[in-house]
């Protein structure tokens with residue numbers, strides 16, 4: 363894919379959502395680390411439901427460690443794989459206290475050494491908390507990168523490397539959120555909402571969903587009325603509410 367096309371894709375995603383962020387709810391770096399760690403193989407909605415009850419009770423490593431596995435587990439029952447995640451969360455708190463003074467480390471190696479924290483979680487934290495240029499690749503970003511031709515790759519790491527190489531510098535900081543939200547709301551796994559997609563003329567996917575089949579799509583955008591700017595490649599801007607309250611704001615293209 364040519365540089366001009368890649369730039370055009372990011373420009374449109376940026377115009378539709380100038381200040382993208384996570385849909386996980388958090389107020390501190392530690393809460394973000396916990397929320398991202400819990401979000402593996404489950405929805406942000408289920409994580410938010412769990413942390414909405416857990417964080418008011420315990421939102422520091424010391425407080426969660428004091429609760430212990432038996433005290434934490436009931437809060438995580440809405441989250442997939444909650445048994446393993448409970449164990450990891452308590453182990454993570456113990457390690458943060460013993461090795462990092464209870465603080466979230468700004469270092470990939472230290473983050474990935476924490477129980478339950480992999481490359482993707484570490485990348486999100488490094489990007490969002492410490493402002494480092496990282497493009498974490500989850501299932502949505504993997505799919506969108508391959509379909510569009512932005513960054514084809516057979517593994518998440520291969521896609522991440524390709525995204526870092528192919529994404530113009532000015533878009534790298536927010537690329538993760540733009541691609542993730544596009545995959546979650548438009549370019550969904552089963553039947554992508556191509557007729558409503560703001561980058562359909564730039565995307566190189568050969569099997570785009572034809573307009574008559576849009577009703578088969580389970581993409582949230584497919585169930586919404588046409589946006590006034592649909593098809594023009596221009597979307598209205600939608601400035602966000604405070605950064606740590608992302609769920610109160612949706613990308614402009616979802617209106």
Ligand code: SF4
Pocket residue numbers: 509510548549550554555556559560561562563565566567570571
């Ligand atoms: S045109 Fe279709 S396949 Fe391409 S990015 Fe948009 S929704 Fe995905």
